[in-house]
Amino acid sequence: METDFTTSRLTGWGRTSPSSARTAEVSRGDVSEFIKDSNRRGVLMRGLGRSYGDAAQNAGGVVLTLKGSAHEAVLDVDAGTVTAGAGVSLHDLLKVIVPRGFFVPVTPGTRFVTVGGAVASDIHGKNHHVEGSFGNHVRRLTLMLADGTIHEVGPDQNPSLFWATVGGMGLTGVILDVTFSLIPIETSLCTVNTIRCRNIDVLIEEMSHGDDDHRYSVAWADLLATGSRLGRSVLWRGDHTKLAELSSKDAAQALRYEPRHLASVPPIVPSFGFVNKLSSSLFNELWFRKEPRRKEGGHKSIPSYFHPLDAIGSWNRLYGAGGFLQYQFALPFGREDELRQIIEKVAVSKTASPLVVLKRFGASNPAPLSFPMPGWTLTVDIPARAEGLGSLLHIIDEMVMQSGGRHYLAKDAHTTPLAIRQGYPRLDEWIQIQRSVDPDRRWQSDLARRLELI
């Protein structure tokens, strides 16, 4: 068979560090042919490119995307599971499963991610404090190894290779399809409580004592506010709405699911973008004020509660040609003082955009490279052109390392091999498993080379 490649310039969602690779969209049956046709720069699978940094890039090598159709996914209603191709997006899958009374076990802040990308990054969502990350819900998956052989792995079947693949950033093999459990739902709405918190201390207190009563919890924080308003925030906690909570009129369409696309940012915006100190502080002030001080029990649709940013296509272009970094780290419980100090450093630097999220994590899973750990995770979007960004992040990296924290590989675009080695103490165990299934270093990525993962 003739393998047909195109040369493409790829970036992550943050649009920093582009690199070129030979790319092709392949069907499950053709993957092994395309793998053989690689040079010493190796091969990498790519989903929808929603990781922010260079995780789904492979400069000078091959990058493959897997075709996938949600209509071919097999829903087992009795078992509450679905088996889907790794190239299927959560966007397409939700359109099939929500009307049938199911929701994905974990969703990130966008539904435009693939099932393969969800496993490879072991993504977490607003329910991590009670239900863990995506890998916790995977029953089995099919993996093609570097030699072209196909293996079934799962928590009870070759568990070490399974857990090395969960969070393994595509470096153990090609995930072909995945069986995972779903959440049964009675309606496609969420019942959401809103609380405005005047600063980070009030927020930490509130989350520490109330999060466990809700399946979902996430906070937005204003990282431009300082002094007594440091880390002022809005906390939204929610649960899937029960049928009995709806009027009979609404109950008739309880599982209606119609995500809306409002607009797209055009391909050309001014090179300096629209996100700056002035626009961000104006946005933060309006955003904070528009929320009620405390509101119990409002209803939100799945798209507006879980994926509000998806309503605007290509919103990452708003940062202009230089793109932006999403800096995400986790700190263990007991390190709240350090969390506050980091928030203060970012607030004083006046570099943060309005996209800032604080989440309280629950228990880790057995995957050596899984990001979530019991504690706090802060996510901050910062324009890449922000003055002094390099030295600011260098200082914060040190604080994260000294506090026993770690950085999220799916978001990273800047940190060092040392920070990853310290943050992931089981990295050598993972490398050993990775090498045992890929002795010739077939799987490669810009991220893996930059952070010395392989």
Ligand SMILES: Cc1cc2nc3c(=O)[nH]c(=O)nc-3n(C[C@H](O)[C@H](O)[C@H](O)COP(=O)(O)OP(=O)(O)OC[C@H]3O[C@@H](n4cnc5c(N)ncnc54)[C@H](O)[C@@H]3O)c2cc1C
């Ligand atoms: C707006 C937004 C919000 C987000 N919110 C969250 C969040 O709340 N929580 C969270 O955890 N993440 C979040 N993310 C990050 C996103 O969930 C992850 O980066 C996810 O992995 C992206 O999936 P993808 O299909 O786009 O994969 P890509 O970004 O294309 O690839 C990610 C990794 O998966 C590997 N991969 C992809 N497919 C396969 C396959 N078939 N076999 C083997 N490896 C494969 C790639 O090699 C790469 O290492 C968010 C991203 C955006 C843009």
